[in-house]
Amino acid sequence: MxxxxxxxxxxxxxxxxxxxxxxxxELSRAAATVRIVIPAAQQLTIVEPVELSSAYPWDKxxxxxxxxxxxVGLMEIQSNADWILTAEALQSEGFRVYARIHNSxxxxxxxxxxxxxxxxxxxxEFSWDLKIEPAGNPEPGGRTIHLxxxxxxx
Amino acid sequence: MAACLIGLVFVSASGFxxxxxxxxxxxxxxxxxxxxxxxxxxxxxxVYRNPGAGSGAIRFRMTNLxxxxxxxxxxxxxxxxxxxxxxxxxxxxxxxxxxxxxxxxTSNEISVRLSPSVWGxxxxxxxYLESANGGAAIQLxxxxxxxxxxxxxxxxxxxxxxxxPGTYRTNEKISITVDANHPNWTVSQSTDGLKYVGDPKPxxxxxxxxxxxxxxxxxxxxxxxxxxxxxxxxxLQGEGYTGKTFTVWIECSLGxxxxxxxxxxxIDIILAQK
Numbered sequence: 497m498x499x500x501x502x503x504x505x506x507x508x509x510x511x512x513x514x515x516x517x518x519x520x521x522e523l524s525r526a527a528a529t530v531r532i533v534i535p536a537a538q539q540l541t542i543v544e545p546v547e548l549s550s551a552y553p554w555d556k557x558x559x560x561x562x563x564x565x566x567x568v569g570l571m572e573i574q575s576n577a578d579w580i581l582t583a584e585a586l587q588s589e590g591f592r593v594y595a596r597i598h599n600s601x602x603x604x605x606x607x608x609x610x611x612x613x614x615x616x617x618x619x620x621e622f623s624w625d626l627k628i629e630p631a632g633n634p635e636p637g638g639r640t641i642h643l644x645x646x647x648x649x650x
Numbered sequence: 651m652a653a654c655l656i657g658l659v660f661v662s663a664s665g666f667x668x669x670x671x672x673x674x675x676x677x678x679x680x681x682x683x684x685x686x687x688x689x690x691x692x693x694x695x696x697v698y699r700n701p702g703a704g705s706g707a708i709r710f711r712m713t714n715l716x717x718x719x720x721x722x723x724x725x726x727x728x729x730x731x732x733x734x735x736x737x738x739x740x741x742x743x744x745x746x747x748x749x750x751x752x753x754x755x756t757s758n759e760i761s762v763r764l765s766p767s768v769w770g771x772x773x774x775x776x777x778y779l780e781s782a783n784g785g786a787a788i789q790l791x792x793x794x795x796x797x798x799x800x801x802x803x804x805x806x807x808x809x810x811x812x813x814x815p816g817t818y819r820t821n822e823k824i825s826i827t828v829d830a831n832h833p834n835w836t837v838s839q840s841t842d843g844l845k846y847v848g849d850p851k852p853x854x855x856x857x858x859x860x861x862x863x864x865x866x867x868x869x870x871x872x873x874x875x876x877x878x879x880x881x882x883x884x885x886l887q888g889e890g891y892t893g894k895t896f897t898v899w900i901e902c903s904l905g906x907x908x909x910x911x912x913x914x915x916x917i918d919i920i921l922a923q924k
Contacts, residue, residue: 520836520922526802527916528824530809530900532844532861536910537814576814577910578851619906649910 590634670785671703686769708751708784717773771891798830844915871897
């Protein structure tokens with residue numbers, strides 16, 4: 497019985513092989529070389545502005561605590577090259593502004609001309625954690641600090 | 651009645667016999683033309699007058715040579731040197747006649763050759779060099795084998811993807827010409843994809859350093875609906891008996907996952923006979 501089964505299987509395989517459609521006889525072959533140049537491309541989309549509205553002095557300032565706000569704004573970075581992001585804080589006179597990417601374990605970075613964040617190519621979406629400390633004697637009252645970003649490639 | 655029938659048969663037979671005033675040797679000629687413009691050596695044919703067949707000039711004419719597919723080689727594709735003129739002669743039309751055995755001569759050796767211009771759709775063409783007043787004919791066979799030649803230009807094409815992710819077309823068109831004398835061929839285009847050229851930065855290890863065949867397309871000029879993905883070979887078919895030129899672009903669909911840089915690969919183009 498086993499031998500019969502093997503014979504039938506072999507015959508079936510042979511039939512399958514011989515019944516396969518034959519490719520046409522190759523007559524000639526050529527090739528065209530394609531070269532694609534992909535320059536660095538980036539896109540920064542501010543879905544929700546990264547801004548912080550606060551009144552100075554804020555609660556707990558008397559205990560020396562800064563104002564910390566989590567999960568501020570929303571931005572998308574798309575880049576086909578390693579990227580570098582710089583930020584500038586507008587309307588922040590009299591304060592030191594610190595930022596870090598929300599849900600990251602990175603340290604706070606002061607938002608100034610020397611600060612930057614980097615990442616590898618790809619698509620990212622993230623918000624920010626912001627921390628504000630008074631620098632000197634700011635004017636009391638309400639204000640909104642805006643963060644403006646610049647994206648470039650490394 | 652029977653006597654009448656026998657007489658009729660006799661008259662017919664003798665009449666037919668009278669028409670055979672000459673014989674030719676060899677009675678059949680066969681050429682195989684491998685390529686256009688090929689020079690073929692002339693063949694010598696003897697024309698012999700049958701004894702008692704009179705002494706008048708024996709004239710021949712050419713029929714068309716017709717292939718099994720109905721294609722025609724005109725009578726002037728055969729050239730003859732009869733020795734009665736100092737040049738090769740051809741038959742301008744089917745009604746044109748040439749003297750191949752002059753009046754009073756009992757034999758003549760002629761040379762028969764194919765015109766170098768003979769070419770056409772693949773096939774076996776048959777016709778006759780026949781003499782109405784000599785009752786003889788030479789069967790002529792011209793065999794034109796299938797031939798197909800592939801020319802692809804240019805050999806290098808490029809895409810500049812300057813606006814980020816999207817679909818881009820090659821800066822140059824590819825011209826794929828199949829010079830063929832039959833329609834039984836296909837041209838396939840395929841690719842293994844395009845590979846990043848050079849060494850990416852160490853941090854780009856996770857990047858996609860390959861443009862896959864499914865991101866590449868063939869677009870055929872003149873047929874807005876013909877845009878085919880190169881995941882599988884893209885096939886083009888032969889039509890007619892005179893070959894064909896296809897003009898195509900390669901298109902590429904790029905995303906953010908493709909690391910900035912240069913990529914290179916080949917589109918393989920294969921001509922095959924069906």
